[in-house]
Amino acid sequence: MNLEQLQREVFDVIRQPLTASERMRKHTLDGRSTKEIVEKLIKPNDRLTSVERLEIYNRVYWFRILSSLADDFPGLRAVVGQRTFDKLITAYLTEIPSESFTLRNLGSRLEAWLRDNPKFTPKTERLALDMVRLEWADIDAFDRAELPKVAAGDLENLGEDPVLPLQPYLRLLDLAYPLDDMLLEVRRQNQEPEGDSDTASNIVIMEHAEKSPNKRVPLPKPKKVYLAVHRQENEVYFKRLQPEAFALLVALQQGKHLSEAIEASVNWTNQKVEFITVRLHDWFANWASLGWFCRQNLEREFD
Amino acid sequence: MPANRFNGNTDYGVGIGLRIPHYNHIFEKKPVVDWFEIISENFMVDGGRPLKVLDQILERYRIVQHGVSMYFGSAEPLNREHLRRLKTLVKRTKTPWLTDHLCWGSVDGRYSHDLLPMPYTFEAAKKTAQKIREARDILEVPIAVENVSSYAEYHVSEMTEWEFLSEVVEDADCGILLDVNNIYVSSQNHNFNPLDYVNNVPHERVAQIHIAGHSKYEKYILDTHDHAVIDPVWQLYSRAIELVGPTATLLEWDDRIPSFEEVHAEALKAKRFVPEKTAVAS
Numbered sequence: 001m002n003l004e005q006l007q008r009e010v011f012d013v014i015r016q017p018l019t020a021s022e023r024m025r026k027h028t029l030d031g032r033s034t035k036e037i038v039e040k041l042i043k044p045n046d047r048l049t050s051v052e053r054l055e056i057y058n059r060v061y062w063f064r065i066l067s068s069l070a071d072d073f074p075g076l077r078a079v080v081g082q083r084t085f086d087k088l089i090t091a092y093l094t095e096i097p098s099e100s101f102t103l104r105n106l107g108s109r110l111e112a113w114l115r116d117n118p119k120f121t122p123k124t125e126r127l128a129l130d131m132v133r134l135e136w137a138d139i140d141a142f143d144r145a146e147l148p149k150v151a152a153g154d155l156e157n158l159g160e161d162p163v164l165p166l167q168p169y170l171r172l173l174d175l176a177y178p179l180d181d182m183l184l185e186v187r188r189q190n191q192e193p194e195g196d197s198d199t200a201s202n203i204v205i206m207e208h209a210e211k212s213p214n215k216r217v218p219l220p221k222p223k224k225v226y227l228a229v230h231r232q233e234n235e236v237y238f239k240r241l242q243p244e245a246f247a248l249l250v251a252l253q254q255g256k257h258l259s260e261a262i263e264a265s266v267n268w269t270n271q272k273v274e275f276i277t278v279r280l281h282d283w284f285a286n287w288a289s290l291g292w293f294c295r296q297n298l299e300r301e302f303d
Numbered sequence: 304m305p306a307n308r309f310n311g312n313t314d315y316g317v318g319i320g321l322r323i324p325h326y327n328h329i330f331e332k333k334p335v336v337d338w339f340e341i342i343s344e345n346f347m348v349d350g351g352r353p354l355k356v357l358d359q360i361l362e363r364y365r366i367v368q369h370g371v372s373m374y375f376g377s378a379e380p381l382n383r384e385h386l387r388r389l390k391t392l393v394k395r396t397k398t399p400w401l402t403d404h405l406c407w408g409s410v411d412g413r414y415s416h417d418l419l420p421m422p423y424t425f426e427a428a429k430k431t432a433q434k435i436r437e438a439r440d441i442l443e444v445p446i447a448v449e450n451v452s453s454y455a456e457y458h459v460s461e462m463t464e465w466e467f468l469s470e471v472v473e474d475a476d477c478g479i480l481l482d483v484n485n486i487y488v489s490s491q492n493h494n495f496n497p498l499d500y501v502n503n504v505p506h507e508r509v510a511q512i513h514i515a516g517h518s519k520y521e522k523y524i525l526d527t528h529d530h531a532v533i534d535p536v537w538q539l540y541s542r543a544i545e546l547v548g549p550t551a552t553l554l555e556w557d558d559r560i561p562s563f564e565e566v567h568a569e570a571l572k573a574k575r576f577v578p579e580k581t582a583v584a585s
Contacts, residue, residue, distance in 0.1 A: 044458060045492075
C-alpha cells in the first residue's frame with residue numbers, strides 16, 4: 001500500500017459519521033467492516049485496539065467540524081432546533097466534505113445543499129434557507145476585501161451614466177422573514193459576539209458541545225425584508241433597504257450602468273421612474289457615506 | 304545555537320500565541336512580550352478585523368507565523384491558493400521563519416482539518432521533503448516543521464518518529480519546530496522514552512520550541528492546550544535547551560484560555576531553563 005492509498009483508506013474511515021452514541025461505526029457507508037479495514041492499517045497497543053485508536057481521530061474530525069458550523073450558524077440552529085441541526089449538518093458534511101484549507105469556508109455550500117435537501121426542514125424550509133443565506137453573508141462581509149472608497153463628493157465626477165462598483169464585502173439579500181432581528185436576538189442570548197473565537201487552531205476537540213440558546217427565540221412571521229449586510233469600522237451590520245433601492249443596488253452589483261440599474265429597479269418594483277430618481281441623491285449620499293462605492297473591483301474569489 | 308538559518312538567524316526569546324481573548328489587554332496595556340505566534344490561517348483573508356488587528360500588532364511586536372493546514376505529508380500536491388494567500392501574509396508580517404506540521408490532512412482536495420499522523424516510511428519521508436522544498440521555494444522564507452501529538456501508529460511504518468523527522472528535515476534541508484509537549488503526549492500514547500526522541504533529532508536544525516499543556520484520559524493523553532505545562536514536559540524542555548542551546552520558545556494555550564498575565568507568566572517560566580549569558584570581557 002502506497003502513501004496515497006493509505007491516506008485515502010484512513011480518511012474514508014475517519015470521515016464516516018459517528019453513531020448516535022458518538023462512536024465509530026461498525027460498518028462503512030458502503031457496507032464494509034470497519035474493524036477489518038482498520039486492523040490492516042493501525043497497530044493496537046497495550047491499552048487500545050486498532051479501532052479505538054483510529055476512533056479518536058474519527059471523533060475529533062466530527063467534533064471539530066460540527067463545532068465550527070455550530071459557531072457559524074447559530075441562527076439556523078435556533079430555527080430548526082439542536083437535534084435537526086445536528087442531523088442536517090452531519091448529512092451536509094457527509095455529502096460535501098470540506099474542500100478548503102480553512103474552516104471559514106465550511107458553510108459555503110450549505111445554502112445550495114439545503115435547497116437540494118428540503119426534507120431536513122419540512123416546516124421551516126424558506127426560513128431555514130434565508131437564515132443560512134444571512135449567516136453566510138455575515139461571514140463573507142466580516143473579512144472580504146475593502147477597496148478604496150468613492151466619496152459622496154466624487155460621485156458627480158464619474159460621468160453621466162457611470163458604472164459604480166460596490167465593495168466586495170457588501171452582500172444584498174431579499175428575505176421572506178425579518179431574520180436580521182432574530183439573528184441579533186439569538187446572538188444576544190448566546191452571548192457570543194461575532195468573531196470572538198479563532199477559526200483555525202491546532203488543538204484536539206474531544207467534546208460535542210451543544211450550544212443551545214438559553215431560551216427559544218420565537219420564529220418570526222413572514223415579512224419581506226431587503227437587506228444590505230455590510231461592514232463599518234470592521235463590524236458587520238444589517239441595514240434594511242426599500243425594495244427600489246435594493247433592486248438598484250443589485251443591478252449596480254451586477255456591473256450595470258446607472259441608467260440600466262434605474263431601469264432594472266423600475267421593472268422589478270413596478271414603480272414609476274420618478275419615484276426612484278427623486279430619491280437617488282439621498283440614497284447615493286447615504287451609501288457613499290457608508291463607503292459602499294469603491295474605485296474598482298479587484299476582488300478575487302476566495303475559494 | 305539560538306540563531307540559525309532555519310529561524311532567519313534571529314534570537315526571539317519567549318513568546319505566546321496571539322489569541323482573541325487577549326486582544327483588549329494587549330492593546331490597552333501594551334505588555335512587553337518577546338514575540339507573538341499567529342495561526343496563519345486566521346489571517347489569510349482579504350480584509351476586515353483580522354487584518355486590522357494584525358497590522359496593529361505588527362506596529363509594536365514581532366510575529367512568527369504558524370500554520371495548521373499546509374499538510375506537507377499529504378500525498379496530493381500543495382494547494383496553490385493556500386500558498387498564494389500564505390505568501391501574501393508572509394509579506395505582510397515579514398515573519399523570519401514559518402512553521403507548519405509534519406503531518407497529513409487532505410485527500411483528493413478534501414480536508415480533514417486535523418493533524419493526522421504520518422506513516423513513518425521512506426516513501427512518505429521523500430514525498431514530504433519534496434513538498435517542503437517546493438513550499439520554501441515559493442514562499443521564500445525558512446520553514447520549520449513541527450512534530451505532532453499522535454494517537455495511532457501504522458503497521459507500514461519502517462522507523463521511529465524521530466528517525467522519520469530527521470529523515471524529512473535532512474532531505475528537505477529545513478528546520479524543526481520541536482514540540483516537547485507533543486513528544487511527551489506521543490511517548491505516553493505509544494510507549495517510548497521521550498528522552499530518546501529529544502536526544503536523537505538533529506539539534507542544529509531546531510529553529511523553535513513549543514511548550515503546552517495537555518489532558519490525561521484513562522487510556523491516552525490528548526493534546527488539548529488547555530492546561531499549564533506539567534513538570535515532565537518542563538524536564539524535556541530543559542534537556543532540549545541543554546542540547547540545542549537557548550532557542551525561540553512559544554507557549555501554546557488555546558482552550559479555556561486564562562488571563563493574558565497568567566499565560567505570559569507560564570511562558571516566562573521557560574527562562575528558568577536558559578543559562579545566563581556569560582559576559583565577555585573586551
